[in-house]
Amino acid sequence: MSDISVPPLDLKSLLAPHREKIAAEINEVIDSCYFVLGPKVEAFEAAFSAYCEAAHCVGVNSGTSALHLATRVLGVEPGDEVIVPAYTFASTAWCASYEKATPVFVDIDPATFCLDPKAVEAAITPKTKAVVAVHLYGHPAAMDELRAICDKHGLGLIEDAAQAHGARLNGTRVGNVGDLTCFSFYPTKNLPACGEGGAVVTNSAELDNRLRGLRNHGSFERYYHNEVGFNYRMEAIQGAVLNILLPHIEAWTHARRAQAKRYTEALAGLPVELPQEAPGAESVYHLYTLRMPKRDELIAYLREKGIGTSNHYPRALHLQPCYADLGYKEGSLPESERAAREVINLPIFPSMSEEQQAHVITSIRSFFGS
Template sequence: MTTQETTVPVPYLDLRAQMRGIRTEIDAAIARTLDNCSFCLGPEVAQFEQDFARFCGAAHCIGVNSGTSALHLAMVLLNVGRGDEVITTPMTFVATSWAISYVGARPVYVDIDDATFTLDPKRVRAAITPRTKAVLPVHLYGHPADLHPLLAICQEHGLPLVEDAAQAHGAKYHDRVVGTFGALSCFSFYPGKNLGAYGEGGALLTHDATMAARARALREHGSSRRYYHDEVGFNYRMEGIQGAVLGIKLKHLEKWTSQRRRVAHRYHELLADTPLQLPREADYAQSAYHLYVVRHRRRDELKQHLEANRVGCALHYPLPLHLQKCYASLGYKAGDFPYAEKAARECLSLPIYPEMTEALIERVAEVIKDFFKRG
């Protein structure tokens, strides 16, 4: 028998483990939705919106059908359009930039801070032009962007800040949960997220009642009164079943976040004496550890070694947005954002989820140590 056959595989993510712990609650919540036949929006979604707004400390939460839709609505609500520019990060999931493109505006990339992988406030000022309409940082991997300096720059120039918090439910910036720092904040509830639906889902948060009312209309074909359409809208409604599932899962989120942080701290301890660059929290941050991303120049070999030993891993993200084919027309080239490019070459996401056992964490560390021992 080879070592491979005798060792336990470590999944990159285990959604079944989470579901096992909450299955009875989930079944009851889904049954309620079926009994009500409230399939699109409805009472479960309304309740979840209230609960999630309270959790984040926001006045309004608008449930939608994906994080991408939430970002798109944010751009529409801010009246960003053709010829406008939005300053954002090249090191993120592509949907952050889609929102800007959907309204015909141009993503203007600014390099990341090398330590946190998030938009570097020191570089933002120089990218502002008369066409700039908003600044869109991302709380990448669950680690908040440095919001105070970003907000100061925005205030100086009269620009709204939009948080892409798709990966950062419950992450804290100076002890306050993210999602209410910007004029608008966007969350994704894609199943693998820290707060994940059983399908697609997203939400938009704001303190502004006028924007909230407009967002509610926009997600429902631009109508606040049935069959009367004040502006061209979208079908971005959250499904009733997703609202029900998210309502149950939200009750567990704080516990799951601390369990993720426990896994991250164990990795910190176990991997401290390896040549890997480990993720570090900035002084201002409490990361929600959506991902645990290590860095090394031999990343591709290490990935192969982990996979050969049945340890799941992933790349977030292998190619920064300014070098993606879909954005070739923006005219960026390799070398424009050296920190983002280096991060893309070196990053490797290790398994992390709340239910991850000590044995599995130790197994990941053991396989990594074995890689470096081999030289």
């Protein structure tokens, strides 16, 4: 075992410089006894919509709730179809299932791990109601093509930006091309809360208003319910923490992009596929992914060297037991299945030291005997 250890993510070192401020903010919430929604959440909503360069932000209690609300306000109904990538976190598909609609899994573009627009167009049927584009690993999906396809067929377009706070495509921040964009602030995300958290961002005042009612039991006035709603409210403590951390996200993204560049330069020439940015795309490198057919040997080797890797996602969604009734067979979405077999996520987090990253690089090179 090596002296240097490198976890996949070290949240403790990331949060350490901000602990006192976070603790003071949490104490302020406790003193106020305003624990749910309220001024801290409103301040965060204003700051985060400005950060996304979008008009509205509705704070909720998770990225999954954000996706569910986005699906509901687009009018997805039982029996409708919602097109989602097969290679993503499961919540991307839950939003269709929660509304008793059918998730229709389509393949990814292997260059970006994001939805393949041609596969989306081929999957459209008269029942299709919406498309969910995931900006996977922090890389923006092909939004211009997807917007054009959705407009041509009259479909709603949701962006799942749970992993992509601040990513840009052709200069535009994620959150401005889809009808609604969903974020997660789960602690492992690029902008972490100290607990669960999420948000929906939109440029539509009408959708914003509907979301605000739905997250709060379908209610704008206590004990009067316009529609059957949910308890998806953001907690004040999470709003307060996010207000402290949001001003740091640009520096964090800068650090992630510099680390990604360093990996790409140092690992060039090895028999692995390195991540690429599509033309016009600015990834926020939520994860840095290598691809190689025999990944398990490298994972074990790195573990011996004290390096933690992660493996999202070892099984594509169309082959998950919970979706067995949809009848997808192995081989039906080959790029998603290949990604599930080949991807290794290397440590990448803004507080990773140069020494830690150098240890990862040297170890990978030594695995390949170079």
